[in-house]
Amino acid sequence: MADRQLVAVSAPGKVLLAGGYLVLDRKHTGLVFGLDARIYCIVQEILTSSGVVLSEISVQSPQFENAVWHYGYRWDGRDGGMHMSELRRDADLALSRNLFIETALCYALSYIGSVSSPIIAPASITILADNDYYSTPADLESTDRFHNFGVPISKAHKTGLGSSAALVTALTAAVLTHYLPTALLDIRSDIGKRRLHNLAQAAHCAAQGKVGSGFDVASAVYGSCLYKRFSPDILSSHAEPGAPGFASQLVATVDDIDSKWDTEITKAKVKVPEGLRLVMCDVSVGSQTPGMVKQVLAWRKANQEEADWLWDDLQASNDALAKELTVLAEADAKVAPDYSRLRMCFSAIRELIREMGEKSEVSIEPPAQTKLLDACEAVEGVVGGTVPGAGGYDAIALLIQDKQSTVKALKDLLEGWKFEGEGVGGGKVSMLGVREEMEGVRVEDLSGYESEYLQ
Ligand SMILES: Nc1ncnc2c1ncn2[C@@H]1O[C@H](COP(=O)(O)OP(=O)(O)O)[C@@H](O)[C@H]1O
Numbered sequence: 089m090a091d092r093q094l095v096a097v098s099a100p101g102k103v104l105l106a107g108g109y110l111v112l113d114r115k116h117t118g119l120v121f122g123l124d125a126r127i128y129c130i131v132q133e134i135l136t137s138s139g140v141v142l143s144e145i146s147v148q149s150p151q152f153e154n155a156v157w158h159y160g161y162r163w164d165g166r167d168g169g170m171h172m173s174e175l176r177r178d179a180d181l182a183l184s185r186n187l188f189i190e191t192a193l194c195y196a197l198s199y200i201g202s203v204s205s206p207i208i209a210p211a212s213i214t215i216l217a218d219n220d221y222y223s224t225p226a227d228l229e230s231t232d233r234f235h236n237f238g239v240p241i242s243k244a245h246k247t248g249l250g251s252s253a254a255l256v257t258a259l260t261a262a263v264l265t266h267y268l269p270t271a272l273l274d275i276r277s278d279i280g281k282r283r284l285h286n287l288a289q290a291a292h293c294a295a296q297g298k299v300g301s302g303f304d305v306a307s308a309v310y311g312s313c314l315y316k317r318f319s320p321d322i323l324s325s326h327a328e329p330g331a332p333g334f335a336s337q338l339v340a341t342v343d344d345i346d347s348k349w350d351t352e353i354t355k356a357k358v359k360v361p362e363g364l365r366l367v368m369c370d371v372s373v374g375s376q377t378p379g380m381v382k383q384v385l386a387w388r389k390a391n392q393e394e395a396d397w398l399w400d401d402l403q404a405s406n407d408a409l410a411k412e413l414t415v416l417a418e419a420d421a422k423v424a425p426d427y428s429r430l431r432m433c434f435s436a437i438r439e440l441i442r443e444m445g446e447k448s449e450v451s452i453e454p455p456a457q458t459k460l461l462d463a464c465e466a467v468e469g470v471v472g473g474t475v476p477g478a479g480g481y482d483a484i485a486l487l488i489q490d491k492q493s494t495v496k497a498l499k500d501l502l503e504g505w506k507f508e509g510e511g512v513g514g515g516k517v518s519m520l521g522v523r524e525e526m527e528g529v530r531v532e533d534l535s536g537y538e539s540e541y542l543q
């Protein structure tokens with residue numbers, strides 16, 4: 089393996105601590121934290137014996153069953169980009185399409201083929217996800233750096249850290265880095281990151297079949313930030329892969345030749361003061377985000393004036409939280425910090441979120457979550473918390489003092505916690521091992537542990 093060229097890139101997970109629903113509208117922002125659970129993509133060139141021509145990229149995700157995909161590819165002479173087709177390696181195995189991988193590869197190779205050469209050498213790609221992206225089954229006893237979950241991806245229980253956005257971003261970044269000279273694109277530079285962001289947003293939207301706010305891809309690229317979304321029409325009307333014009337439109341979009349991209353990423357306004365940390369708790373019940381978004385937006389449309397007041401109040405409360413975090417982060421370290429204002433910021437946000445939920449009749453901070461958050465906030469050292477993202481029964485996010493005693497007290501509370509919601513009983517709550525991560529996408533030095541996972 090030593091003589092093979094390897095590129096490894098990772099991207100972080102996300103939590104939208106404040107700004108769920110608001111961030112869908114360019115008038116507002118989202119306070120998004122990257123998380124230190126990362127997805128790694130490693131690209132290796134495949135050496136073929138001379139005379140053998142192979143046009144194949146294989147992708148494997150060795151933590152899951154039946155998670156190997158082989159793609160053939162062919163450049164479309166009519167500007168349709170790179171045609172990808174999944175190859176069946178074993179007649180007995182059903183194809184298990186992975187739309188996120190397939191679309192990210194198609195978009196990245198279409199871009200590369202246009203700006204550089206459409207002759208793409210074969211490669212083998214390995215995906216490794218930090219364990220916290222998926223709940224660890226009670227019977228899985230593993231101390232492996234990357235668990236083997238022993239199930240297909242579709243059966244793994246996601247913890248909501250944004251696996252598809254981290255995957256699409258890391259995969260796009262790794263493929264760009266592998267095939268393009270740094271003079272053309274370097275993901276460590278500002279312009280390289282901007283292009284990666286635009287390409288990963290385009291691929292992620294295409295794979296999920298809708299244009300969301302994109303905060304998850306933005307934080308996978310840039311890490312923790314205050315996020316103002318891009319205008320949706322940048323991505324909502326362009327040619328489909330394979331259709332004439334797709335490749336050149338994609339390059340124009342990614343390189344932003346018409347200066348259309350209006351995403352605003354502000355990293356300086358997002359800080360976690362020394363001595364505090366974020367904690368994520370996974371609730372085993374779960375909610376369906378798309379249905380909730382539809383209903384909240386429908387209520388807002390029908391009650392525009394009232395909703396505008398509420399959205400503005402929430403924005404002000406979210407801004408106050410970001411501001412207070414920055415003030416504390418920049419305060420004199422010799423003076424003992426006072427978290428009382430921070431506590432009030434969390435209470436104000438939670439109150440307005442409950443109002444949003446009551447008015448739109450959507451369980452955003454349902455009573456069971458209120459009970460859980462209240463109990464956590466009563467633990468010594470816990471400053472405050474929210475239902476992150478779209479809310480519901482998925483998770484809670486907490487800001488706590490970075491002390492072992494606080495972590496232990498929280499774990500003790502959650503261990504005995506019986507989550508009893510409306511129509512959902514006996515759910516479990518578990519603290520994940522993740523915390524905030526300021527840095528976004530990163531080229532990794534392979535430190536050796538990965539080699540056992542590579543083919
Ligand atoms: N480790 C992985 N390896 C391969 N594909 C993955 C992995 N993790 C996530 N995915 C892809 O992302 C999809 C999950 O995306 P989604 O439902 O949007 O969840 P999330 O909210 O975590 O992004 C999976 O069905 C799979 O296609």
Ligand SMILES: C[C@@](O)(CCOP(=O)(O)OP(=O)(O)O)CC(=O)O
Nearest residue numbers: 108109111300301302377477478479
């Ligand atoms: C409602 C939203 O503003 C936030 C949803 O955030 P989540 O973190 O709940 O998202 P999923 O990972 O897709 O479940 C929708 C959006 O911004 O796209």
